[in-house]
Amino acid sequence: DTKVTALESDMTVVKDKVDALDTKVTALESDMAVVKDKVVALDTKVTALESDMTVVKDKVAALDTKVTALESDVTIVKDKVVALDTKVTKIQLTQESDILPRLQNIEACYIDTYKRYLQDSERMETAFEDIVVLKTVVADHSEKLKYVS
DSSP states (O other), X not given: OHHHHHHHHHHXXXXXXXXXXXXXXXXXXXXXXHHHHHHHHHHHHHHHHHHHHHHHHHHHHHHHHHHHHHHHHHXXXXXXXXXHHHHHHHHHHHIIIIIHHHHHXXXXXXXXXXXXXXHHHHHHHHHHHHHHHHHHHHHHHHHHHHHHO
């Protein structure tokens, strides 16, 4: 009988332990269900992120193509600016060494001519007045010569 009692006592202890394990397994199953739901949610989010990343990769590839084209265009523009800079420098040198001295010479000639005309303009007024007087005298003398002849 003591053996049966001891066995029953051991069985009770084992049953209590099994019950405790069963409670813990139930709790673990519940926790696992929560974890499973979270993993499913994370999987959905990861799938969405992968899709978004594909879109981003496509956009980055398109931008890379555009940047490459822009770099090419900028190189062309830089070359043209260098060429224009060279031409502008040549034009400036031509203006300074050839055109400006010629313009200054032309200006000096016109100014000298203007000064001569300005000085002679007063004399011209006197000459015009003298011509009017001469016309009158000649006309008068012509009349007198008609009567004499």
